[in-house]
Amino acid sequence: MTETPVIRPAELAAYLAARMCHDFISPASAISSGLDLLEDPSAQDMREEAMGLITSSAKKLADLLSFCRVAFGASASAETFDVRDLEKLTRGVFDHMRAELNWVVETPAVNKPAARTLLNLAQMAGAALPTGGVAKVQAVQEAASIAIAIEATGPRARLRPEVLAGLQGRALGEGLHGHWVQAYYTHLFVGDAGGRVFADVQEEKVIFAATLPV
Numbered sequence: 001m002t003e004t005p006v007i008r009p010a011e012l013a014a015y016l017a018a019r020m021c022h023d024f025i026s027p028a029s030a031i032s033s034g035l036d037l038l039e040d041p042s043a044q045d046m047r048e049e050a051m052g053l054i055t056s057s058a059k060k061l062a063d064l065l066s067f068c069r070v071a072f073g074a075s076a077s078a079e080t081f082d083v084r085d086l087e088k089l090t091r092g093v094f095d096h097m098r099a100e101l102n103w104v105v106e107t108p109a110v111n112k113p114a115a116r117t118l119l120n121l122a123q124m125a126g127a128a129l130p131t132g133g134v135a136k137v138q139a140v141q142e143a144a145s146i147a148i149a150i151e152a153t154g155p156r157a158r159l160r161p162e163v164l165a166g167l168q169g170r171a172l173g174e175g176l177h178g179h180w181v182q183a184y185y186t187h188l189f190v191g192d193a194g195g196r197v198f199a200d201v202q203e204e205k206v207i208f209a210a211t212l213p214v
Contacts, residue, residue, distance in 0.1 A: 027061040037053075067092060081115040113192075128157055129156070129157055169188075169191070
C-alpha cells in the first residue's frame with residue numbers, strides 16, 4: 001500500500017523554494033565572481049575569462065528561471081502551451097547538462113498539467129544521466145488522454161531512491177529534499193489532474209511515463 005506523507009502546504013512550498021534557490025545559486029555566484037574579477041585591478045589579464053563566465057552564467061540563470069516559471073509556477077494565466085515553447089524551455093535546461101535531448105512530441109499543444117509533467121519529467125531524465133546519454137521525450141494524444149513517455153539512456157543511468165519515492169507519493173526517507181520534492185510535486189499535480197505517473201529502472205535506462213486527461 002502506498003504511503004501518503006502528511007506534509008503541510010507551507011512546508012511543501014519551502015522545499016520547492018529551497019530546490020529552486022539551490023539551482024539558481026550556482027550561476028548567480030558565478031556572475032558575482034566574474035564581476036569581482038572585472039573590478040580587480042590585479043586581474044585585468046583575466047578580463048576575457050571573466051566576461052565569458054558572466055555571459056555563460058547569465059544564460060544558465062535565465063534558462064533556469066524561464067523553465068521554473070512554467071515547471072513550478074502558475075505561468076500567468078496560460079492554460080494551454082505550444083509544445084515548441086516547451087521544447088525551447090527544456091533545451092535551455094539541457095544546454096547545461098551532460099545529457100542530450102531528443103524531443104519527439106506529436107501533439108501541437110498541451111494543457112497546463114501535461115506541460116508541467118513534460119518539463120519536470122524531462123529534467124528528471126536529464127538528471128538521471130550524470131555522465132551523459134540521451135533523454136528521449138515522447139508524447140501523443142490518444143482519444144481523451146495524453147500519454148507521455150521519457151527514456152533516459154546512458155552508461156550510468158540511475159534514479160535516486162528519493163525521486164522514485166516522490167513519484168510514488170511516498171514520504172522522504174533517506175536522501176535529499178531537493179530531488180524528492182520535485183518528484184513529489186509532480187505526483188501531486190498529476191494526481192490532481194486525474195492522471196498517473198510512473199518510473200522504472202532498467203539496465204542503463206530509466207523510463208518515466210505518465211497519462212493525463214486532455
